[in-house]
Amino acid sequence: MKIEDRKSRILQCLLLIVNLSLSTTLPAQTSSPQPQALDEAGIFALQALDPNLFGQSIRIDSISRSQTYQAGLPMEDYLLNTAHACFIGRDIQYVDLYSASVDPSNHSTAIGAILIGLDPSASSDSLGRFHYQGILPEARLQVHEFWRFIRDYIHGSRPLTTDLVTLSAGIPYEDWWTRGFDRLADRTGLTIIAAAGNGSSVFDPVLYPAAGANCLAVGVLASTLGTDSRLSFGLPDPADSSSGPTADLRCKPDLVAPGNCLVPDPYALDAYHLTGDASSYATPVVAGIVGMLIQKARSVPELAAAVEGPAANCTLKAILLNSARKLPWWHKGMTDLDDDIAVPLDYLMGAGAVDAPAAWRQLLAASHPVGVVPSAGWNRSQISYSTSAVESYRFHIQSPTERITATLAWNRHYGDNYPYRPLPAANTDLRLELWAVDPENSSRDYRLSVSDSPNDNLEHIFIAADARFEWYEIRVMIGEKAVPDPTPPTTIETYAIAWRTTPASDWLDQSLWKDLNGDGSVTALDSLAYSVVTRFPVLLDNKSFRVNVLRISDSRLPLLALFEDIWVSMDNPVQTLP
CATH class of the missing domain: 3.40.50.200 (Peptidase S8/S53 domain)
Structure with missing residues (x-):
């Protein structure tokens, strides 16, 4: 052209x-x-x-x-x-x-x-x-x-x-x-x-x-x-x-x-x-x-x-998963908190909706080696398959109200010849941790979040910062359920990691938090559901009314409970209807 x-x-x-x-x-x-x-x-x-x-x-x-x-x-x-x-x-x-x-x-x-x-x-x-x-x-x-x-x-x-x-x-x-x-x-x-x-x-x-x-x-x-x-x-x-x-x-x-x-x-x-x-x-x-x-x-x-x-x-x-836009009702794994450590993504939404400008900004944040890094970036590195191996990325956040996202990815390995069977001995299991740290007083340091799936070659963290801390540290290490420490280490795994911080409002200020019954749109039924759940919760015990009238499924109830602080803080959905 x-x-x-x-x-x-x-x-x-x-x-x-x-x-x-x-x-x-x-x-x-x-x-x-x-x-x-x-x-x-x-x-x-x-x-x-x-x-x-x-x-x-x-x-x-x-x-x-x-x-x-x-x-x-x-x-x-x-x-x-x-x-x-x-x-x-x-x-x-x-x-x-x-x-x-x-x-x-x-x-x-x-x-x-x-x-x-x-x-x-x-x-x-x-x-x-x-x-x-x-x-x-x-x-x-x-x-x-x-x-x-x-x-x-x-x-x-x-x-x-x-x-x-x-x-x-x-x-x-x-x-x-x-x-x-x-x-x-x-x-x-x-x-x-x-x-x-x-x-x-x-x-x-x-x-x-x-x-x-x-x-x-x-x-x-x-x-x-x-x-x-x-x-x-x-x-x-x-x-x-x-x-x-x-x-x-x-x-x-x-x-x-x-x-x-x-x-x-x-x-x-x-x-x-x-x-x-x-x-x-x-x-x-x-x-x-x-x-x-x-x-x-x-x-x-x-x-x-x-x-x-x-x-x-x-x-x-x-880069793509770390920059994906978190959608309302996003949660890890099943509709409770019990599996959040072992399940890195939402089973329906994955890491979220692809976001081209955010992925571009994540790429432009550039590669930064292990050590003190900016609050957004990525890196490709290698880690020994040893329980003593740790690679850390420490960064400072700009606002205590930000959310922190980190994503770790690596490949599974397969045989060169048909039928390309997995090579378990060549595979590794990595773990991703996020720590709140105090450079002046390490006794205050504590682990804020962890992602350690025994099944996935991917780990993902999405969590609100702790308002008491300005410094955080991402740690890459061998998973807790990994094989015993080889002596000497026989495997070195190449991994990629991306991290960034975003305003909490990016996730919270979305209209579909008002979609209480999960049908994809905000209607008068969501307004009725809002009134029932907040004022007359006993009516939810009537399954016929809940499912056939409000269209709130059994699987939706745990989500409503899990995110109640978010959707209750919003206006009744009827106020947004035309």
Whole structure:
């Protein structure tokens, strides 16, 4: 793309974000940029902050299943509708295509558009004129047929020439090829982003390879379409977004993202439609943000270590999860406090909703080695598999009302040969602790929080600071249930860690705290529930009334109790209704 064209399009994107028209010779834009889901994830806002992040020199491997197979062979119907206006001029390569004389795939077309589409003059009957832009329109999209990718790059170990891998397909159980994806991430440092599944409505557990230890699993936020044709995004719905734990009791998904995207019609030249809420389309949203971070890191020499070399996937995972926006009602594990040490994430929300500007800021906070560090940053380091090994990061906070978030990630290891079995002797179990410390009086030091999962290769802390302390220390060590201390240590584990502080209001000042019955919106029923729970709690004992009238499920009651101090402190929801 010519420099002049690129500058013009960057300016166009910036102007569209504030709903300005770019040309007096064309009809005025009547709608916000699309897909609106990208706006919800902060992607357009980040491109306004950093107007170079459109994917230049980024290569994305998108793995797509054919819609039909005959005698086990793909019939090539996994192609994009490249005749559509949003793909004109885009860099799309089919890596293993045998024949193109087939119908395009709606699924592949949608994913490709979310990643690299661009149509400045799009229109529809419901939206009028609008600017359509995928996340990385300057990137190269390398499209693979699913089983050929497994044959060539998983089983065949052919080297990949790509920056990230994304796939919106999976199965409900672990298999040799799903472990092959985990092995690929561990051996190459590639970030592999995969769809978690579409929830209980289609009987999906968290699907593999998303459920694999080294892959990044993405769930989907629920959305509603307003009468003005605008979407509003809420919390993930377990009916539509698969939730953990996995069969071996690990936390998945890793995070959630908006997925109801406006995408091109697979059989038209310029028509568009909404996908609906599906993890298949939330996954490329996260993949695109990963591409933005890779592009940014490579442009700044001090940041390049985040995305290069072994365990680069761990660094990006730590950055993404640590910067994810905590949603109302987020909690670790089950709906009580008993498992908070052993379960690092929310079983439905993961670490929270992906947040592109926050991930960018987390990356820019830069790498800082063990010792005294700023209150935000990340690092990749190594620790000996010894119970005496400790790596500490000490920092000062600016306000006693802040919340502290820390995320630790490392890879599981697998055999080099089919069927890529796990290597328990090579794996480690790490532990993450947060201490409040007094540099002048160490007798006051105490452990504020701990994350020590015996199952996950991930630890996560999200907690309010103690107003009595200004200094804190993050400690990385071997988990309490790890194997006995080897003499001498036989394993050194590479890990990535990210940390930051945020105002408490970032989590508390969200309207969906008023969604007491958990149906995704604040309505008169929530107002009635507020009155019942605060003034007439005995009525909750009547299950028929509670479930059928208030729509408060049995599983919702513990959450209401757990977060009572937050939602009771807010106004009755009826005061927010139109």
